Amino acid sequence: DEPSTITALRGSRITVTGRGSDVEAFLGDGAIRVSTGRRWGVELTMPAQAVALTLRHGGSRRVIVLEPRADAAPRVRLTSPPRDTIMQRASGVIRVLVTIEEDIGIADGYIEYMLSSGAEETFSARTVVTGTREFRGATRGDLSAAIDLGPLRLGPGDVISIRAVARDANSVSGRGVGVSDTRTYRVARRDEYDSLTVEAGAPIVPESTVVSQRMLILRAEALLREQSVLTRDSSVTRVRGIAADQIRLRERVHDIIYPAHTHPEGEIEATGEPEDVEEGTGPINPHLKTAYEEMWSAARELQIAEVAAALPFMRAAAAALDRARLANRYYLRSGASRVVVDVPRVRLQGKDKGSSATRTPRxxxxxxxxxxxxxxxxxxxxxxxxxxxxxxxxxxxxxxxxxxxxxxxxxxxxxxxxxxxxxxxxxxxxxxxxxxxxxxxxxxxxxxx
CATH class of the missing domain: 1.10.167 (Regulator of G-protein Signalling 4; domain 2)
Incomplete structure (x- = not known):
């Protein structure tokens, strides 16, 4: 064929033959063995990198380019299910259909699905393999499986991820593995049906206030359990500490509701009724207003060392903060502010003298x-x-x-x-x-x- 280039998969066996004798062969810079007889021949393995095969006979020379190609992985396509899905409840059967194509030949393939549940520290997952099939070198094949969701006992928030995997029959340079796209079925959580999906944003202040209120409740409950073994002075001192923290937290909520009328640093109100008029601009969050009023009542009881009487108001305030935290929120996108630079004013004002060096070509x-x-x-x-x-x-x-x-x-x-x-x-x-x-x-x- 008198080829100028030989293109083959890496690791393929290559044989070059011709008429004549006294032929020398070089692969790159190294000499290789040439068989003799009625026809000369050179046998070699396609290397991983491109290299020149040089043949010499007397004063003539012939260069052949050996161009290796990597074996492509099998092409795996998940035809069913066609898309990701959110389910109200996990029931029914998922029909999985897969098509596989491969140039050399398919060795085997299978369908796998992963079941994941929980979140963060309680997250768990397990993988199940099904629909395994041997193809014995066929260049095209199909896989199918039926996944019954009933026995899997998926709960709200659980996810099942489905994909197909196939391996080719390349035993020379190593088997290639092809993977399909993943289809995901998720069981909706109960709180998803009455909420609005929005772009995630930074936590608002009630996120931290609700945590602080719960900490105050834990401190008050612990004090109530230990009150029988404490002296009156010790009990009053601890109650006053909780009361001061409750008042400070109440003023934080006040500043959220009425941003135009914030309290000076360190100034807290010990007496007086909650405000009944709206201050500032914009509507007042009713849940925050309820929490503010309940905190006022709780602080009043704590200031007279009535822990048991204060706890119902403290719990009501925490519940109101929870409602404010879980309420629908909108996060409006905004562009980054433009930085204006007075170029004539700042040019050549830097203090770094710099250092020169010869540029080395890459x-x-x-x-x-x-x-x-x-x-x-x-x-x-x-x-x-x-x-x-x-x-x-x-x-x-x-x-x-x-x-x-x-x-x-x-x-x-x-x-x-x-x-x-x-x-x-x-x-x-x-x-x-x-x-x-x-x-x-x-x-x-x-x-x-």
Missing amino acids: ASERALQEIARDFARAAAIPEPAAAANELSLIRVRALAELPEFAAALAPAIEALRRGRDPGAAMAIARSELDRADAIARDGAGWSRW
């Missing part, structure tokens, strides 16, 4: 320069066979550094081998090299204002 830039130089020299060689050999050596290196240029160079080499005019193919290869050079120059250019 490895890719050096490779491009060397390939361009060698290409120009090879294009000037008048003898077609010698020019084809030199261009083949250039193409071996370009496969790793400039794959687009290497692809454009192949028709020019083939034209020289066949005795055709290589002018058009050489022009295309040269334009591809110029394009790569322009991209490299633009990437290395200085940025401007």
Whole structure:
């Protein structure tokens, strides 16, 4: 066939034969064995990287490019179910259908699904494999399975993720594994039906106030349990501490409700009725207003050391804060503010003197320069066979550094081998090299204002 390039999968066995004798063969820079007889022959394995196979006989030379290709993984497509789904309850059967295609051959395939439940520290998951099938080297195959949701006992918030996996029959460079897209079925939580899905935002202040209120309740309950063994002075001191914290928390809620009328730092109200008029602008959150009033009543009872009487008001305040925290909220998107810089005023005002150094060309830039130089020299060689050999050596290196240029160079080499005019193919290869050079120059250019 007189090939200029041999393309094969990595690890493939390659045999090159020809007529004649006294042939020498080199793979890269190393000599390899040549069998003799009625025909000479060279047997080798396709390497992982592109390399030149050089054949010599007397004063003539022939360069063949060995271009390895990686084996593609099997193409696995999940045709059913077609999309992700949210279920109100986990019941029924999920029909799973899969198609597999592979160039070399399919070894086996299976369907797997993962069941996950819980969240954060209580998260758990397990994987189940079903529908396993052997294909014995077929280039196309199908998988199917039926997943009954009833016995799985999925609860609210649980998720089942389904995908298909297939392996090819490549025993030379290693089996490739193909995976389909994943389909997810999720059981809706009970709180999803009366809520609005919005873009997540930062927690609002009631998130922290509800936690603080619960801590105060825990402190009050602990004091109530220990009150029988405490002296009156110790009990009153601890109650007053809880009362002071309750008043401070109440004023935090006040500042949320009435942002235009906040209290000075450290100033708290010990007496007086809650405000009945709206201050500031915008509607008042009714849950926060309820929490504010309940905190006022709780603080009043705590100030007279009545812990048992204060606890119902404290719990009511915590419940109101919970309602405010779980209420529907909207997070409005906004763009980042523009930073305005007075360029004439700040130019040359920096204190850093800087230091100069010789710019070292990057490895890719050096490779491009060397390939361009060698290409120009090879294009000037008048003898077609010698020019084809030199261009083949250039193409071996370009496969790793400039794959687009290497692809454009192949028709020019083939034209020289066949005795055709290589002018058009050489022009295309040269334009591809110029394009790569322009991209490299633009990437290395200085940025401007």
